[in-house]
Amino acid sequence: MAKDLSNKYFVKRQESDSWQDVTTLFDGIKILSIKGFNEEGESVNVYSEQWVNSQTEDFLVATKGENDNDVVIRKNVDLELTFIAGSRYSASGNVDTQTVYDLFNDYVCKHGDFYVKSAYSGKYAHVVCLKGVKPTTEKLHRGNNSYILATATLHTLEPPTVSI
Numbered sequence: 001m002a003k004d005l006s007n008k009y010f011v012k013r014q015e016s017d018s019w020q021d022v023t024t025l026f027d028g029i030k031i032l033s034i035k036g037f038n039e040e041g042e043s044v045n046v047y048s049e050q051w052v053n054s055q056t057e058d059f060l061v062a063t064k065g066e067n068d069n070d071v072v073i074r075k076n077v078d079l080e081l082t083f084i085a086g087s088r089y090s091a092s093g094n095v096d097t098q099t100v101y102d103l104f105n106d107y108v109c110k111h112g113d114f115y116v117k118s119a120y121s122g123k124y125a126h127v128v129c130l131k132g133v134k135p136t137t138e139k140l141h142r143g144n145n146s147y148i149l150a151t152a153t154l155h156t157l158e159p160p161t162v163s164i
Helices: 097-109
Strands: 008-012 031-033 046-050 055-063 078-085 113-117 124-140 146-157
Touching: 031 097, 078 097, 078 124, 097 124, 097 146
Parallel strands: none
Antiparallel strands: 008 113, 031 078, 046 055, 078 146, 113 124, 124 146
């Protein structure tokens, strides 16, 4: 299991940095999924109104593009990054679950924006953790069976981009 999710999820601090495999950077951390790469946010520049005497809605798109075409601007979405920390998920098989969880949590939540990439979706996003990290399950002091399962909500600072 320790090698299953290698070369699937990557992070970097700055756009100019090289991508780093999460399983290598944080021995004992496995990202299980990142949801939201293909979501579209709510529109922010469209006004619509339905009147009490009609089933037809009026609407106005406030931005025009080339050839006078409407351009809908959307809110940036949140990504849900689910990860697990534990000794059995490390290459060495010998890490402290709480310590590796804290290190990854610090990277995600306490040092500002970063980039995250998924080999599954083929996309990456510039993100910041605004809503925090929520542990789903904490099983500690169980030797090699200790783990913390958690989800971090990451706000995209621009729309996700297809990886090259």
